[in-house]
Amino acid sequence: MSDDPMVEEFFSELNDKYYPQVMEGLEMLEGDDLAESIEILARPLHTIKGVTGFMPGFEPASHFTHKIEDFLKKVQAGEVEATSSNVVLLSRGVNMIFQVLEQLRDGIDDDEEQNEILDLIKEASSVGQDESQSVGAGVSVENRDGVTILRVKDPRVHLDTQFKPIMGAIMTVEPGDKILIDLTEVLTFGSTAWAAVASMGTTFKIAACNLTPDTKQTLYGWGFDATIAVYPDEDTYFTTQ
Structure with a gap:
């Protein structure tokens, strides 16, 4: 996949533009500036999701990014409580997006960690709904x-x-x-x-x-x-x- 000009152009933009934006958002997330950090993270994640959805072989990255983006919006909307553990999980999921992209570019088939993160997100999304x-x-x-x-x-x-x-x-x-x-x-x-x-x-x-x-x-x-x-x-x- 690395010989594909479209892939190389995407990764060049990913490293030069989107990765710095995501790192800025994650730093703010760790600094407890939740609302602003989510706003910063949402833009590059949405773009990554969209672009990889049209890149042959990178559809799994689009699917995974969509799940992380959805979790991000649930935390933003208050559907999922912004506990310290959920914020850490969110940060871990965002970082995992880049790992998934690298694995797909290198032809590595290893989805164990991303499945673990998705399971944790599913669990976190179902917690806190009491009977009332x-x-x-x-x-x-x-x-x-x-x-x-x-x-x-x-x-x-x-x-x-x-x-x-x-x-x-x-x-x-x-x-x-x-x-x-x-x-x-x-x-x-x-x-x-x-x-x-x-x-x-x-x-x-x-x-x-x-x-x-x-x-x-x-x-x-x-x-x-x-x-x-x-x-x-x-x-x-x-x-x-």
Whole structure:
């Protein structure tokens, strides 16, 4: 693979550009500047994932980077608690991306350590959901000026049981009608939950209001604002309709 000009060009850019950016992010991560470090790490990881996905033979690196990027966003969104052990795991996973790339370039077939990291990420992602968190508090539904308003009651919306009530409420609305999702009581809204709601955005005219910085960051970070309009509050929504 090392004789491929595309591969050589990628690794040259990797070493000159992306590796320094990642190291900067990891240094900040170790210095407890979590939010800024994740912002710095997200850009090069997203690029590495995309480029390797189109490089023959490097698809495993794209898949692994995608898993690390997903874990990064879960920590950023609060879906996974930013404990010291999870931050170390995140750092280890990011470093492993470069090892995976080198192994693939050298033709080495050794995925034991990366599988270990993925298993630890899976375990870390499932920890911390106690019984009170796993039961969805539901949604209240009301109508204002022909708009169906869904007021979400869960402070954290990440699990199926927490966002399925939202989906169920959406399905009771006539296709093409307007829906406003009020997140006043919500602290964090996971990427999986946003994806489920966004998937309905081609059938219904969906907007959301009263988003916390965390819920807004997850929505914009994953590009779900393409089908979900965002308003600062309910009154602003109605004055602009």
